[in-house]
Amino acid sequence: MHTRSEPADRDPDTSARPPLVRELLLVAGLFLVYKLGRLAANGHVEEAFRNAGHVWDLERALRLPGEGAVQSLLLHSHTLVQVANTYYATVHFPATLLFLVWLYWRRPRHYVWSRRVLAVLTGAALALHLLFPLAPPRMLPVAGLVDTGRVYGPSVYGDTPATDSMANQFAAMPSLHFGWALAVAVGLVVATRSRWRLLWLLHPLVTLLVIVGTANHYWLDAIVVTALISVAYAGLRLPGHAPVRRHLPWPAVAREAAVPAGAGAYASQALVSGTRTPPGYALPAQAPRAYARSGARR
Numbered sequence: 001m002h003t004r005s006e007p008a009d010r011d012p013d014t015s016a017r018p019p020l021v022r023e024l025l026l027v028a029g030l031f032l033v034y035k036l037g038r039l040a041a042n043g044h045v046e047e048a049f050r051n052a053g054h055v056w057d058l059e060r061a062l063r064l065p066g067e068g069a070v071q072s073l074l075l076h077s078h079t080l081v082q083v084a085n086t087y088y089a090t091v092h093f094p095a096t097l098l099f100l101v102w103l104y105w106r107r108p109r110h111y112v113w114s115r116r117v118l119a120v121l122t123g124a125a126l127a128l129h130l131l132f133p134l135a136p137p138r139m140l141p142v143a144g145l146v147d148t149g150r151v152y153g154p155s156v157y158g159d160t161p162a163t164d165s166m167a168n169q170f171a172a173m174p175s176l177h178f179g180w181a182l183a184v185a186v187g188l189v190v191a192t193r194s195r196w197r198l199l200w201l202l203h204p205l206v207t208l209l210v211i212v213g214t215a216n217h218y219w220l221d222a223i224v225v226t227a228l229i230s231v232a233y234a235g236l237r238l239p240g241h242a243p244v245r246r247h248l249p250w251p252a253v254a255r256e257a258a259v260p261a262g263a264g265a266y267a268s269q270a271l272v273s274g275t276r277t278p279p280g281y282a283l284p285a286q287a288p289r290a291y292a293r294s295g296a297r298r
Helices: 020-040 045-061 067-074 078-090 092-106 108-131 148-152 176-191 197-213 219-235 250-257 264-273 289-297
Strands: none
Touching: 020 092, 020 108, 045 219, 067 078, 067 197, 078 092, 078 148, 078 197, 092 108, 092 176, 108 176, 108 219, 176 197, 176 219, 197 219
């Protein structure tokens, strides 16, 4: 007797899938906290520019490559700059949402794990936004970088931080653009089985080049968020499979039921092969009569 198996790309442990309405509220709440938290961190202009100078000096002391090296590659092509700006403006939220939806439907256990990681990462990042306001490199005169979003379009920010009511332009440290992209890639690499699954890591790599090349983030913004997500992964383990009771055809169930606790392998073999049952053990009433007749003949 054969039973229909689950599709190869679906997690058979559907019991791990949490209620849909609750998850919709949780994810919506996560995005709302993300937006409101960034707005709450607005202001602090002098502190943000002072911190930007410190970050720039630290990067030079660490001999990190200048952000301008990436931007100069983009500026060779007007189309390439616009593609990078569009990627920065449009991929961040939709990619993360699609990732969560796919995991919820196909990999419930991985969905719960990734959602927890994203929540912890976002909370830690918002705390840093409040504690360490940071002007992005496009605002730092010493960096000598172009605000590609404002010059070439499209841009997700207002003309000045003071007039921007939709986003906090001083929330550069750490970069949630890169952090979420890294969480999406790691989640898909772990949850999928394709031999090409490591290609998902191209998403955070492209995101890193985009956020640096468009002068929206420093290298250190990505390094710090990588450290944060590493701590989150270390503290949050992937939930294990729930125990699943194996379905057996009726004769197999009868054979299992016929062996009392402690009968051992000898009694099990007696039922399967038809040999006489060991002394002190009797076949239960629900066992098939064929086994009893076979044992009696021997």
